Ligand SMILES: Nc1ncnc2c1ncn2[C@@H]1O[C@H](COP(=O)(O)OP(=O)(O)OP(=O)(O)O)[C@@H](O)[C@H]1O
């Protein structure tokens with residue numbers, strides 16, 4: 159049996175007195191795309207923030223490549239290759255596209271490898287090359303999402319967590335972004351994909367989890383989940 | 397003296413004072429830019445920098461040094477006060493502001509006002525210490541003479557308009573610092589990190605930027621600029637006192653708002669504007685009206701340009 163690259167064990171987390179995660183457990187194997195689906199306010203984003211140690215879990219453990227992330231600073235987590243593309247893109251609007259990409263490589267000083275990665279990001283999303291000098295805030299929503307993904311790739315992640323990359327984006331660009339995710343995965347990147355677009359996300363993934371009010375309630379093979387009656391009625395609108 | 401000569405003289409005074417105000421204003425605007433806090437203690441940190449300079453001057457007996465050595469003395473005071481004020485400002489953030497990062501902006505503001513009072517009182521205490529350079533025995537609250545280390549002669553020779561070496565010293569210190577600051581913020585990795593934290597601290601953290609450390613460094617740099625400014629101020633005005641932080645802080649804070657708080661060029665423009673308006677009002681109206689005129693202009697400008705002269709009116713697209 160292989161050791162999962164990411165293992166989240168019974169994580170509890172809260173904002174002040176309000177407990178939002180009430181026992182989240184999931185795991186991701188190297189090379190997989192895993193979907194995490196759930197409705198509004200279920201705790202998907204909070205789960206990713208707790209994994210990245212942006213918020214500190216009250217209890218439970220987050221293990222990445224066999225090492226516990228609990229107690230590490232955010233930059234230490236990223237330096238280990240556990241990176242996320244935040245919900246709502248959050249590009250630095252008043253900086254150029256180039257500067258945003260440079261910030262993605264903030265922790266790295268292997269200059270030649272950074273240049274290689276930049277070329278790779280430009281190949282994946284040519285628009286980021288054409289618009290290099292433009293302020294990020296002037297890009298369209300879909301282009302900003304590409305920038306957010308490109309920026310995260312610049313940190314050379316081992317596992318990339320994406321929080322609703324399809325949110326508020328024209329369908330054509332969603333297709334483009336999903337195919338980029340598949341391409342990245344073929345190139346060896348492991349992905350944890352948070353989505354409300356459950357059909358799209360499960361279609362892309364090998365496995366999936368469902369989170370409901372702060373608890374992972376269902377988990378399994380993505381194809382099985384797509385056929386599961388509870389999921390079909392609650393998340394696929396069938 | 398001809399009319400135009402009087403005007404030019406006041407302009408020179410205004411610009412020199414304006415550059416000093418601008419240097420202090422940069423400290424307000426940098427901190428505001430990154431955590432949206434008006435660091436009310438900044439003016440008092442500036443004041444303590446001047447006290448440190450005077451103490452050093454006395455302790456090393458700089459007044460008795462040969463004149464070309466005194467220039468080195470000035471450099472020592474500049475570096476010492478900058479380092480001291482930088483560390484002090486960093487400590488204020490570490491002790492009084494950082495624990496309140498997630499608290500309301502109002503709590504942070506109250507904490508800053510508290511820090512300001514504490515620093516003012518430190519200055520009062522310092523001024524009461526029995527030191528020869530404070531002209532021993534003079535009351536703690538009394539203004540202290542700051543010895544004239546820079547020679548007093550007119551660079552323009554016989555001209556009616558006076559430009560003294562102190563005017564040049566102001567430029568020699570402030571201009572390179574401002575250029576260095578802009579270079580740091582616009583062109584370096586640290587500067588990029590500072591702008592990223594200013595725009596979106598959470599997103600910056602997700603890029604691996606150590607947000608609290610970057611904020612701390614910003615406080616250090618702002619404080620250090622105030623430290624440089626305090627020595628220049630003391631050399632230019634030849635008197636310091638525990639209340640100078642309030643007065644200079646008020647001018648600098650106003651300059652920062654006038655120029656557009658958060659904007660570096662705005663702080664410089666605001667500082668120069670306030671320096672010149674003060675000088676002109678002192679000359680052509682009356683000294684006691686100067687504050688009224690300065691704040692009258694501030695209010696007028698803010699009515700027509702609420703975000704200041706160079707402040708951004710743009711809101712980010714989320
Ligand atoms: N900063 C915060 N302070 C307090 N409560 C919060 C905060 N952020 C989120 N919450 C609450 O935590 C719960 C989970 O939020 P979370 O953002 O993790 O949900 P989500 O599954 O990502 O939802 P969505 O699909 O809308 O993005 C919600 O009830 C939300 O109101």
Ligand SMILES: [Mg+2]
Pocket residue numbers: 202203204245321
């Ligand atoms: Mg969310």
